[in-house]
Amino acid sequence: RELNDEELLAKKRVLILLNPVSGKRTGLKIFHAHVEQFLNDAGVEFELFVTQRANHARERLHDEDLDKWDGLLFMSGDGLLNEGVNGLLSREDATVAIQKPYGIIPCGSGNAIVGAILHYSHEDYSPLNAAFVFTKGLYSFCLHPMDVGLCIQGERKTYFCLVVNWGFSGDVDIESEVFRKIGEFRFILGAIWRVVDRRIYRADISYLPYDEIPDVAKGIGSGNENSIPGNVEPEVTISLPNNSGVENNLNSESPSPKPIEPSSWIDLPGPFTNVLLTLSPMLSHELFCAPSHKFGCGYFTLVNIPYTNVSRMQVLQMVDSFKEDNLANFVRLTFTKVKAFRFTPIYPPKGYIVVDGEVVPYETCSAEITGHKMFITSL
Ligand code: ADP
Ligand code: MG
Structure with missing residues (x-):
């Protein structure tokens, strides 16, 4: 303007x-x-x-x-x-x-x-x-x-704005920390090592698919790229089942919650090579993980690279093609729009769940989209 x-x-x-x-x-x-x-x-x-x-x-x-x-x-x-x-x-x-x-x-x-x-x-x-x-x-x-996403593990709540990583990419991120002095190249070295010494990952994973409900599901701020955000309350509240199966409203900051009727939870069958729950199309300035994801779109993209029928060579090719936005060419790779996610790691018994590059406890975690929007300056 x-x-x-x-x-x-x-x-x-x-x-x-x-x-x-x-x-x-x-x-x-x-x-x-x-x-x-x-x-x-x-x-x-x-x-x-x-x-x-x-x-x-x-x-x-x-x-x-x-x-x-x-x-x-x-x-x-x-x-x-x-x-x-x-x-x-x-x-x-x-x-x-x-x-x-x-x-x-x-x-x-x-x-x-x-x-x-x-x-x-x-x-x-x-x-x-x-x-x-x-x-x-x-x-x-x-x-x-x-x-902004919210990752919940028991009493522990961590907000995040980038990605929850588990499996191949999570291990690469954390195990390559010792090479942090070489900058982002550490991820390439780490990835090659994880292909050579390949791991299988097992977990119970389920997700709530994102329904294309305009306005309500998209929350505030969408399409509002050229104006200063006003003082508005978040509108989206998503209910996750808690352990007792009773609906648990996690977005307690919203004064007048408008719960979205949850569609059914869907299981994601394993075993896995890599699972990512991302709010960003890119994992670094040159690595795409969900090329069609748009910042601020109001959902996560759940990226699943399965284990079965994916060879080492294909993992290597996939890592290489993360550099271009042509990931969709890999038929075994799936992208799903989700609004909530539930995850319990099974194998390996010890490992890394990585939220925005930081390790969180290796135990059941739920994640949901909050109604909050952040505003990054852009051209
Ligand atoms: P990198 O991309 O190298 O991981 P980050 O900015 O992501 O760098 O920060 C890595 C970690 O450093 C974060 O967990 C952050 O909390 C922590 N941190 C921030 N300031 C300090 C500090 N002064 N000393 C040690 N750790 C810090
Ligand atoms: Mg970091």
Whole structure:
């Protein structure tokens, strides 16, 4: 939309949250080399907050006076953003807080969200371009909605904005951590190793398919890419069965819940090579996992790579084709739109469930789409 003079001249104030140990530990260097001068030239006022420990950013955002800031800028991988999401959603004003526009400068070893934003903005993948996209989006109020998922394990609730990973990709992500100094290339090395030393994965998995119900099921913000999100309440509430089989409303923050009648749960038969529950089309700036998934579409894409009748060679080819958006050519690979998911790992007895790149307990987990939308700045 046309901006008036006041809006064009208004200074923007940004809180930068920087994880100094992300990826190759070059966050501060990247800040001084590519971001600081750029923000100064663009007239952006900022405070640089360098985290001293895990959960530091989460605590800061839990307590922060957000009215002081026009936007949040994460200089990190996806992990610090995940902390931010959980910090914002733990506030009393969670519904409004989560809508604060944000951006990411890639500094981590896993930078899926900013990688996807740059890819779809047709910008090369670099910290400077990420700073450009963030600043331009902030000034032009160009904000792209993104969904927030909730992963529940007993009392433990983790919000996430990227992916739940189990099997091949989860193991690659975590077992390659020792190589984090080499950046995203660690995933390629890890993947080759996991193909050679192939594993079978077994779990009880079921999901609630997403019904194409317009408006209600899509929640707020959809198609609202060029305007500032208003102060609106999330509308979507999904009921998951709890262990007693009694419906359990998990979205207690919504003041007037409008439950969607659950369609039946469907079992996903195993064994598996890989299961991903994603909110993003991409796993890194060059790896697609669900090419037709759109940010903010209001559902998860459940990606299933089965074990049976999939050879090592095919796994290798699939890993290779994750680099292009032609994954649909692999007939054994399935993509399902789901609104909720339930998962109990069986084999291996010990392993990794990975939520936004971070390990959560290896036990039953449920995930659902919340009605919350986040807003990333884009071109
Ligand atoms: P990477 O992409 O390299 O994994 P992330 O930004 O995802 O980088 O962060 C990885 C982990 O580092 C996250 O779990 C985050 O909570 C944690 N973390 C954040 N700040 C610090 C810090 N100052 N020291 C140690 N760990 C931190
Ligand atoms: Mg990470």
